[in-house]
Amino acid sequence: MSASTRIPAAERHLIALDIDGTVLSHGFGEGAGDDADGGHIDPELADAILALHEMGHEVVIATGRSVDATLPIVERLGIRPEWVVSANGAVTLRRDPLAHRAYRREFVEAFDPSDALRKIRTQLVTARFAVELADGGFLYTDDIPTGTLPARQRRVPFEQLLGVQASRVVVVSPDHRLEEFLDVVSTLGLTHVSYAVGSTSWLDIAPHGVTKASALEVVASHLGIDGSRVFAAGDGRNDIEMLQWAAKRGDAVAMGQAIDDVRAVASRVTGTIDEGGLLTALRDRFPVLG
Structure with a gap:
């Protein structure tokens, strides 16, 4: 054929x-x-x-x-x-x-990431946070690897990540070894979590289900x-x-x-x-x- x-x-x-x-x-x-x-x-x-x-x-x-x-x-x-x-x-x-x-x-699919972000920040205080918005935009608190992320980005204070409609949350924590990172995340009781780990400890959170x-x-x-x-x-x-x-x-x-x-x-x-x-x-x- x-x-x-x-x-x-x-x-x-x-x-x-x-x-x-x-x-x-x-x-x-x-x-x-x-x-x-x-x-x-x-x-x-x-x-x-x-x-x-x-x-x-x-x-x-x-x-x-x-x-x-x-x-x-x-x-x-x-x-x-x-x-x-x-x-x-x-x-x-x-x-x-x-x-x-x-x-x-x-x-x-979108969700309000406020609860998840607040919960993670209490345990990973030095982490870098970002949300990918439902419309394709991207808000972030500190520079993170951007090769797989949207082109339309804006740096904002942490508080401006709250109350938005997000298709996913990204958390990057260079200060933690992978094992430490996974241990912390496992204790947070998040509804749905998927991991994509590269050279740094990287966490993606999707809407429930x-x-x-x-x-x-x-x-x-x-x-x-x-x-x-x-x-x-x-x-x-x-x-x-x-x-x-x-x-x-x-x-x-x-x-x-x-x-x-x-x-x-x-x-x-x-x-x-x-x-x-x-x-x-x-x-x-x-x-x-x-």
């Missing part, structure tokens, strides 16, 4: 892909300067994703990144999916049929795609619910570098991103890729 051959509707899959650590690597080898935050997409992987998209499968990028930091990756992959999930499921975009590459905010899985379930319903035709791949704590959801009837793949908690909920574990793990998993699931 060539990439240009369209599959029957009954064979159409929803292919949900995390970005960082799954599609995009952040190494320092060849290609490390491909974009502003040093990410690299393996050309063979990009070709495979594009081929699946052109066959008629619905490739859905599902990420914790903001909209502003997600769409450039979609652009780099050369795909034009109908749906894109960002902000860990709080913002679901839908392609505008009247514009070539424009997306509109189809579903936005909102995850990548909750957004993808809505997308799958709109597309009429059965759970047995779901493929999902990820590597982070914020992918756990997505992998659990996909594993119920479909294919849930944890990247090889994922922590044990992530690997435990997946249907299978593939190689690390440096080993081309996602490409291997896609070829296993879709033999037409060769």
Whole structure:
């Protein structure tokens, strides 16, 4: 089957892909300067994703990144999916049929972050706080790594983060080791917490009940795609619910570098991103890729 051959509707899959650590690597080898935050997409992987998209499968990028930091990756992959999930499921975009590459905010989940922010600040007094607003803006108290965050940003006092409508809260605490950070967060009794940890201790808080899985379930319903035709791949704590959801009837793949908690909920574990793990998993699931 060539990439240009369209599959029957009954064979159409929803292919949900995390970005960082799954599609995009952040190494320092060849290609490390491909974009502003040093990410690299393996050309063979990009070709495979594009081929699946052109066959008629619905490739859905599902990420914790903001909209502003997600769409450039979609652009780099050369795909034009109908749906894109960002902000860990709080913002679901839908392609505008009247514009070539424009997306509109189809579903936005928001909450008042005041209680969570006050509670966290009592325990993490030196942390840096931010909220991503429902309209796509971003308010922050101190500089934090911005590679995955919105372009429209404004520095404000902590008090101005309270009482807004936020699609997520971001807390970064460089003064805490990861173990200390997780211990503190575990005692806070927050309703819904997902973690995305890089070189610093980083916490994302989504609206109650909102995850990548909750957004993808809505997308799958709109597309009429059965759970047995779901493929999902990820590597982070914020992918756990997505992998659990996909594993119920479909294919849930944890990247090889994922922590044990992530690997435990997946249907299978593939190689690390440096080993081309996602490409291997896609070829296993879709033999037409060769």
